[in-house]
Amino acid sequence: MSKKGRQTPTRSLILPYDRTDGQAAIDLYHKTNKTAQEWQSLILYDLLALNDDGLFVHTKFGYSVPRRNGKNEIVAIREMYGLVNGENILHTAHRTTTSHMAWERLYDLLELADIKIVSSYRAYGKEHIQIENGGKIEFRTRTSKSGLGEGFDLLVIDEAQEYQDDQESALKYVVSDSPNPQTIFCGTPPTPDSSGTVFTKLREAALSGESINTGWAEWSVEEQKSPRDKNWWYETNPSLGIILSERKILDEIGNDDVDFNIQRLGYWISYSLKSAISEATWNSLKITELPTFKGKLYVGIKYGADNTNVAMSIAVKTTNDKIFVESIDCQSVRNGTGWIIRFLQSADWQNVVVDGANGQDLLAEAMEDAGLRKPVFPTVKEVIAANATFTNGIDTDKLRHNGQPSLTQAVSNCDKRAIGSSGGFGYKSLNSNIEIALMESAIFAYWSAEKTKERRKQVISY
Numbered sequence: 001m002s003k004k005g006r007q008t009p010t011r012s013l014i015l016p017y018d019r020t021d022g023q024a025a026i027d028l029y030h031k032t033n034k035t036a037q038e039w040q041s042l043i044l045y046d047l048l049a050l051n052d053d054g055l056f057v058h059t060k061f062g063y064s065v066p067r068r069n070g071k072n073e074i075v076a077i078r079e080m081y082g083l084v085n086g087e088n089i090l091h092t093a094h095r096t097t098t099s100h101m102a103w104e105r106l107y108d109l110l111e112l113a114d115i116k117i118v119s120s121y122r123a124y125g126k127e128h129i130q131i132e133n134g135g136k137i138e139f140r141t142r143t144s145k146s147g148l149g150e151g152f153d154l155l156v157i158d159e160a161q162e163y164q165d166d167q168e169s170a171l172k173y174v175v176s177d178s179p180n181p182q183t184i185f186c187g188t189p190p191t192p193d194s195s196g197t198v199f200t201k202l203r204e205a206a207l208s209g210e211s212i213n214t215g216w217a218e219w220s221v222e223e224q225k226s227p228r229d230k231n232w233w234y235e236t237n238p239s240l241g242i243i244l245s246e247r248k249i250l251d252e253i254g255n256d257d258v259d260f261n262i263q264r265l266g267y268w269i270s271y272s273l274k275s276a277i278s279e280a281t282w283n284s285l286k287i288t289e290l291p292t293f294k295g296k297l298y299v300g301i302k303y304g305a306d307n308t309n310v311a312m313s314i315a316v317k318t319t320n321d322k323i324f325v326e327s328i329d330c331q332s333v334r335n336g337t338g339w340i341i342r343f344l345q346s347a348d349w350q351n352v353v354v355d356g357a358n359g360q361d362l363l364a365e366a367m368e369d370a371g372l373r374k375p376v377f378p379t380v381k382e383v384i385a386a387n388a389t390f391t392n393g394i395d396t397d398k399l400r401h402n403g404q405p406s407l408t409q410a411v412s413n414c415d416k417r418a419i420g421s422s423g424g425f426g427y428k429s430l431n432s433n434i435e436i437a438l439m440e441s442a443i444f445a446y447w448s449a450e451k452t453k454e455r456r457k458q459v460i461s462y
Contacts, residue, residue, distance in 0.1 A: 300444030303356025
């Protein structure tokens, strides 16, 4: 018998039940001549568990499985069951392409099962299916206004790691009027550049026993593992040896061990729900003695969004392959650019990154007048990359700092904010009295250092 992945979750919280419609859903699926895997069947049993009144035991159910294991097939089976039983269903996803793929998957299954479709529309963003008995499903890309004014029995949150608080505020009420509502959260652990927080909160509440009527299941590692340790592949990928092969996983191994742990081993990065970066996490990167530096300085400058302050920080690489960051100062824009120019004239720097439309042009002119090289104005894409790189530097233990109180205060009192429409994020302050620009300047300095390859050894002075 060939080896296959673990079929039961590594961590779960399932409420007790005596009966379930899970087998009925599986039998319906088998009419397509497809066979549900053992782990998929077990999740369906839990999803469709019923209480003494015939209502779903779990009004909310979340599950997290590494990519390419077939987690979306569970959702499709549940939706087939729901349609046959006359449910009105809303399937939401973070991306339009994902939503459309879900429509295609379900449509094909219904045809294979010989379930009569009386109405179907496949246009991107407006997909729906209705079957003969009245069961209907709509597919939508999530926004902060999705579902408002509509009523459904089942709400599916696909790509749940990107599910944001404002979207939940709009969507969570769409099943309130149903006599037997259910919401399903399906996804993978969030990466450093994921914009959503709802999935993480749901998980933590479920596993701590603080939630009501909520079930949870996941395949994961509790701490980072070596990507080449195949034992953990089998522990966290239930479809390995069935639809997923060792060869495919081996091809996924690259230079980013953290990403492999998240995407393939189901690793959950720890974040404080009060602050996106906890004080304890930040302090764990503090050093008491300055390391040996190599190369030039990388300077980050950020003009605050309200045009009140401007902050400057530096980053420098170390001989032990870390990146050290330090804030230089944060001053009122009324003080002008002189203090920045004087620092840049005296420091041995490689790049200067300046962000903030309300001040970057003025500073660039002052730098030109002083005979200094042009700064870098980051694009929106690069701002997103900078924030993700900084977060990854913290998570991978690559960043170092000397415990400056002002920078510590800013970092440990921040929350994520969405940037753009593709899941990018930045940071905002949780306290109006704390200038987030100080943290943002350090982010740009770190990003500049991380992405730049040193050509030769340099002497540091500042």
